[in-house]
Amino acid sequence: MALDYDHERESFEWDIPADYSLPAVAEEHADAIxxxxxxxxxDEAGTEASRTYAEVRDDMNRFATALxxxxxxxxxxxxxxxxxxxxxxxxxxxxxxxxxxxVPCSSMLKPKDIRFRATDCEATTVVCHxxxxxxxxxxxxxxxxxxxxxxxxxxxxWERFDDLVAGKPIEHEGPTLGPQxxxxxxxxxxxxxxxxxxxxxxxxxxxxxRVNARYWWGIDDDTDLDDELLWATTGTGWAKWFxxxxxxxxxxxxxxxxxxxxxxxxxxxxxxxxxxxxxxxxVPTQYRMFAQEDLSQWDLSLRDALSAGEPLNREPIxxxxxxxxxxxxxxxxxxxxxxxxxxxxxxxxxxxxxxxPAPGMGTTIIDTQxxxxxxTGEIGEIxxxxxxxxxxxxxxxxPHLDEQTFSGDYYRTGDLASRDADGYFFFEGRAxxxxxxxxxxxxxxxxxxxxxxxxxVTEAAAVGSPHxxxxxxxxxxxxxxxxxxxSEDLIAEIQDFVKEETAPYKYPRRxxxxxxxxxxxxxxxxRIELREExxxxxxx
Numbered sequence: 001m002a003l004d005y006d007h008e009r010e011s012f013e014w015d016i017p018a019d020y021s022l023p024a025v026a027e028e029h030a031d032a033i034x035x036x037x038x039x040x041x042x043d044e045a046g047t048e049a050s051r052t053y054a055e056v057r058d059d060m061n062r063f064a065t066a067l068x069x070x071x072x073x074x075x076x077x078x079x080x081x082x083x084x085x086x087x088x089x090x091x092x093x094x095x096x097x098x099x100x101x102x103v104p105c106s107s108m109l110k111p112k113d114i115r116f117r118a119t120d121c122e123a124t125t126v127v128c129h130x131x132x133x134x135x136x137x138x139x140x141x142x143x144x145x146x147x148x149x150x151x152x153x154x155x156x157x158w159e160r161f162d163d164l165v166a167g168k169p170i171e172h173e174g175p176t177l178g179p180q181x182x183x184x185x186x187x188x189x190x191x192x193x194x195x196x197x198x199x200x201x202x203x204x205x206x207x208x209x210r211v212n213a214r215y216w217w218g219i220d221d222d223t224d225l226d227d228e229l230l231w232a233t234t235g236t237g238w239a240k241w242f243x244x245x246x247x248x249x250x251x252x253x254x255x256x257x258x259x260x261x262x263x264x265x266x267x268x269x270x271x272x273x274x275x276x277x278x279x280x281x282x283v284p285t286q287y288r289m290f291a292q293e294d295l296s297q298w299d300l301s302l303r304d305a306l307s308a309g310e311p312l313n314r315e316p317i318x319x320x321x322x323x324x325x326x327x328x329x330x331x332x333x334x335x336x337x338x339x340x341x342x343x344x345x346x347x348x349x350x351x352x353x354x355x356x357p358a359p360g361m362g363t364t365i366i367d368t369q370x371x372x373x374x375x376t377g378e379i380g381e382i383x384x385x386x387x388x389x390x391x392x393x394x395x396x397x398x399p400h401l402d403e404q405t406f407s408g409d410y411y412r413t414g415d416l417a418s419r420d421a422d423g424y425f426f427f428e429g430r431a432x433x434x435x436x437x438x439x440x441x442x443x444x445x446x447x448x449x450x451x452x453x454x455x456x457v458t459e460a461a462a463v464g465s466p467h468x469x470x471x472x473x474x475x476x477x478x479x480x481x482x483x484x485x486x487s488e489d490l491i492a493e494i495q496d497f498v499k500e501e502t503a504p505y506k507y508p509r510r511x512x513x514x515x516x517x518x519x520x521x522x523x524x525x526x527r528i529e530l531r532e533e534x535x536x537x538x539x540x
Contacts, residue, residue: 014210040255079103080126105117117197135170179203328349329342357423360390416430451478459478
């Protein structure tokens with residue numbers, strides 16, 4: 001599949017069905033392709049399970065009835081803490097069928113994070129895997145949670161999911177839902193402060209099907225889904241779960257793989273080969289670790305490789321091109337949006353670029369202070385018109401945040417980028433991450449991209465460090481690759497290397513070797529902690 005980009009942009013029209021909702025999609029798929037496998041599950045122990053689209057529909061309705069009997073009504077908040085599990089679709093769709101709002105939570109959160117989310121959105125129900133119930137029990141008394149449902153082994157004080165759905169009817173009369181009805185509260189990663197409760201409506205999943213499926217995954221009406229197996233490595237608690245497993249794979253009617261197990265590059269490559277995955281979506285860290293393996297040892301069936309979360313460096317792109325014959329394609333968006341910028345099917349990928357604006361979204365780059373587009377090559381803030389159906393339209397019961405966010409013509413993402421003469425966007429960092437040194441505006445990603453290209457560097461984060469003359473200089477926190485030790489000679493070598501890789505004024509004048517970088521639970525670097533460390537070190 002290769003797209004005519006200009007034609008797609010000119011011809012794109014939003015046409016959201018008046019009766020669209022995620023449970024309605026499940027019903028339609030069960031009627032049309034009920035025998036097709038919706039999800040094939042396997043774990044690291046070799047356990048396998050599958051659910052057809054008809055089975056997912058039936059289980060959705062059984063769970064919706066169980067929730068109704070527990071007193072869950074339209075508008076109630078239902079949290080879940082689940083690993084990748086074959087019943088996750090029944091849980092999410094069943095809550096949606098009741099008209100409840102899903103509140104996905106990562107299994108990597110801590111008890112204090114659970115308490116914050118439950119009290120912030122006033123969740124009354126939680127669905128949790130047996131391995132994670134202790135986290136909830138530790139804080140449940142401090143929350144509005146009344147119903148506790150466990151998936152897996154029985155836990156004292158919890159209702160078992162299997163017992164609740166057993167014998168329930170495979171039909172459920174829930175509230176009438178449409179595209180403007182609330183679907184989920186997805187909390188942001190908290191890279192710059194407390195996580196924010198992003199409210200999404202059912203139209204969000206339609207927008208994924210309309211934008212992400214076609215302009216990133218390469219799925220349209222002509223795609224033979226009987227010949228495709230999709231795998232998105234994301235966890236169930238992230239907005240990325242809605243981006244791909246639900247918003248693309250499920251709404252398109254594809255078969256998808258769920259693998260539950262700790263990430264190990266060789267193991268994941270084994271799974272890719274054994275299962276015959278044709279479309280993979282992974283995060284840059286996983287691609288970088290794949291690239292450290294001898295990829296020629298695996299006979300992969302991949303036709304599409306997608307990356308999201310942070311910009312993808314050139315090394316894994318080149319490794320996949322050479323050994324797998326597939327060019328990984330980056331995509332950019334947020335918890336608040338669908339894909340805003342993509343390397344769409346057929347594009348000439350430029351390493352380091354997130355691609356070009358997705359048709360229908362109106363994505364542009366504006367000045368950080370005024371609502372005017374910046375010129376080619378200038379750094380500005382990625383922005384989307386506030387009336388675009390592909391973004392959220394509010395924070396849950398946070399009117400002060402809504403007023404700040406939607407007071408102008410554009411939703412400002414807080415992410416900085418530049419655009420080249422061909423219309424390709426290049427990520428420059430968060431607005432707070434920009435480094436201003438001697439009048440130069442420096443985005444951290446280009447520096448980090450150059451740093452990790454050095455054989456001694458595994459990971460790197462660049463921040464502004466206070467300087468009397470320049471205001472700030474670039475400071476790099478570097479995690480070394482195995483077999484390398486930090487020294488003054490290595491610092492000088494890395495600095496000279498970066499000067500050759502990018503504009504010399506961007507090189508890190510200060511380098512500190514560290515064992516690890518501070519990250520959010522979703523794996524994003526918390527540069528704010530490193531900036532605060534620098535400011536404290538210089539008494540600012």
